Amino acid sequence: MIRSGHPWLYADSIREQNREAEPGELAVIYDRKNKFLAVGLFDRDSPLRVRVLHAGKPVTIDSDWWQTRLEQALTRRRGLFDEQTTGYRCVNGESDGWPGLVLDRYDATLVLKLYTVAWLPRLEEIVRVIRAGLKPERIVLRLSRNIQATTHTKFNLSDGEFLIGDRRDAWPTFLETGLRFEADVLRGQKTGFFLDQRENRRIVESLARGRDVLNVFSFSGGFSVYAARGGAKSVTDLDISAHALESAKRNFALNENQPTVARCRHETVQADAFEWLAGNESKKFDLIILDPPSLARREAERAGAIQAYGRLAQSGLAHLRPGGVLVAASCSAHVSAEEFFGALRLAAKKSRRKFTELQTTGHAPDHPATFPEVHYLKCIYLKLCG
Numbered sequence: 001m002i003r004s005g006h007p008w009l010y011a012d013s014i015r016e017q018n019r020e021a022e023p024g025e026l027a028v029i030y031d032r033k034n035k036f037l038a039v040g041l042f043d044r045d046s047p048l049r050v051r052v053l054h055a056g057k058p059v060t061i062d063s064d065w066w067q068t069r070l071e072q073a074l075t076r077r078r079g080l081f082d083e084q085t086t087g088y089r090c091v092n093g094e095s096d097g098w099p100g101l102v103l104d105r106y107d108a109t110l111v112l113k114l115y116t117v118a119w120l121p122r123l124e125e126i127v128r129v130i131r132a133g134l135k136p137e138r139i140v141l142r143l144s145r146n147i148q149a150t151t152h153t154k155f156n157l158s159d160g161e162f163l164i165g166d167r168r169d170a171w172p173t174f175l176e177t178g179l180r181f182e183a184d185v186l187r188g189q190k191t192g193f194f195l196d197q198r199e200n201r202r203i204v205e206s207l208a209r210g211r212d213v214l215n216v217f218s219f220s221g222g223f224s225v226y227a228a229r230g231g232a233k234s235v236t237d238l239d240i241s242a243h244a245l246e247s248a249k250r251n252f253a254l255n256e257n258q259p260t261v262a263r264c265r266h267e268t269v270q271a272d273a274f275e276w277l278a279g280n281e282s283k284k285f286d287l288i289i290l291d292p293p294s295l296a297r298r299e300a301e302r303a304g305a306i307q308a309y310g311r312l313a314q315s316g317l318a319h320l321r322p323g324g325v326l327v328a329a330s331c332s333a334h335v336s337a338e339e340f341f342g343a344l345r346l347a348a349k350k351s352r353r354k355f356t357e358l359q360t361t362g363h364a365p366d367h368p369a370t371f372p373e374v375h376y377l378k379c380i381y382l383k384l385c386g
Contacts, residue, residue: 002029002037002055006371007094009040009050020044024121026053026061041099041118045150051099051118066129069097074133077366087174087183088366089195090134095370103130104191106183108137109172111191112163115144120155127163138165140185160186173254177202179225180254182247189293194222196367197291200329200379203361204289205230207325207381211286214238214319216273221248223289223327225255228264232287236267238276245270277315286324288316294376296334305335306343313347317384325358326382333376337362344380354385 002009009029021027027042027050038055053061073096081088090110091103100116110130119126127139143151143159151157171182176198183192190196204223208230215224218237227235237248245268255261269276273292290312296305309330316326326348330340341360348355358381362369369375 002052003031005055007040007052007099008048008373009038009052011047011049014049022121023116024118041116043116043118046116046118048100048116051094051116053097053099063125063129066126067133070129070133072097076368080365083175084178085176085198087176087181087193087195088198089364090366092367093374095368095374101126102191104195105134105136105174106172106185106192107174109165109169109183109185110134110136110139111142111183111185112139113142113144113191114147114151117147117150117154120151120157123155123157123163131164136164138169139163142185142191176222177226179229179258181220181222181225181251182254184220184247189219194219196331196364196377197222197329199364200327200361201226203359203381204287204327207327208232208287211324212236212284213287213289214283214285215289215291216277216316217290217292218248218268219244219291221245221251223291224248224266225251225261227287228252228261228266229255229258231260232264234265234267236269236285238269238271238273240270240272242270274312274315277312277319281318283319284321285319286321288320288324288326290316290326290328292330294332295330296332299334302332302334302339305332306339309335309340310343310347313344314350317347317351317353320384322384324384326384327379328382329377329379331376333373337375337378340378341380344382348382356383356385357381358383 021042023043025042026039028039029037031037036058038052040050040052073091086107089104091098093102102113104111141161141163148159170186173180173182185192201223205226208227211232213227213232213235216238218239221237224235224237239245252266295308296302328344361379363377
């Protein structure tokens with residue numbers, strides 16, 4: 001696996017270890033013939049015991065190496081965005097050669113999110129490299145839940161801590177295709193905004209003209225603002241979180257300078273999405289977006305998630321007017337694209353209505369996925385005929 005480019009070495013794949021090591025030490029991996037295979041970050045408390053940084057011939061891992069690695073990630077994104085988009089992913093973990101680390105830009109604010117404690121001993125060095133390469137005004141540290149307690153106890157660092165800059169701009173605004181959004185960089189999901197759905201938001205905008213839109217699991221209203229700019233007559237945001245719906249209202253307000261946004265009727269509904277869809281079938285819409293949080297956070301939940309996606313789609317389809325479009329997305333890595341699209345197509349078939357499949361989409365270009373375990377995002381567009 002390592003020789004073929006896989007970036008993870010699992011604990012149960014290690015035949016022999018010459019000594020115990022601290023999290024974050026560089027671990028050199030040799031094959032059965034004692035030949036160099038790779039070098040990576042050691043994490044003794046994770047089943048992913050080594051996260052590979054480099055495979056092939058031996059190299060020296062120093063500040064210059066890190067700087068080159070960052071430049072490579074930034075070069076991959078060169079030309080993707082202009083001055084109308086100042087929010088995007090700069091580093092996407094293993095797929096950019098930074099295993100267990102992502103770096104997102106929100107205009108002058110960078111959010112560094114870590115998924116393993118192995119990065120913490122070299123955090124100061126990495127921050128220096130990032131500052132030199134991107135020159136941000138502030139960098140915010142975000143930590144996955146599984147490492148927050150260890151990080152606080154052993155490294156005296158907390159989720160939402162400012163590594164440089166101060167807290168005066170805890171809700172930075174940024175541009176995406178000329179629309180302005182806020183990002184809750186201290187406590188928001190992911191790093192503060194769902195940057196990975198940008199391309200799907202652009203497609204939704206192109207489909208929205210003259211339509212009544214329902215955005216289910218709307219979060220901070222990203223799809224909704226795009227739909228409004230695209231000429232939607234009305235947009236309804238449905239989410240169980242009052243906090244998220246207030247953010248959606250603020251995002252609409254940030255874009256009131258756009259005539260079509262200002263004209264669009266915007267409504268928010270705080271409710272459980274599954275219950276609301278089941279109990280309000282008389283309400284009809286021309287464009288429905290279903291973008292739930294992950295329904296399978298572990299492999300054991302995969303089968304149940306596939307069934308849940310099907311039920312959700314059936315409920316959404318019941319609210320769709322003739323000629324309407326259903327947009328359904330999944331961010332569950334444990335559910336494959338084939339399984340997800342299959343569940344949606346089956347739901348459409350069970351509805352006994354005729355649908356045309358417009359397209360399917362995957363990862364955005366700034367969110368590359370270079371090995372199977374990190375393929376998580378998929379989206380399908382179904383149009384109801386007649």
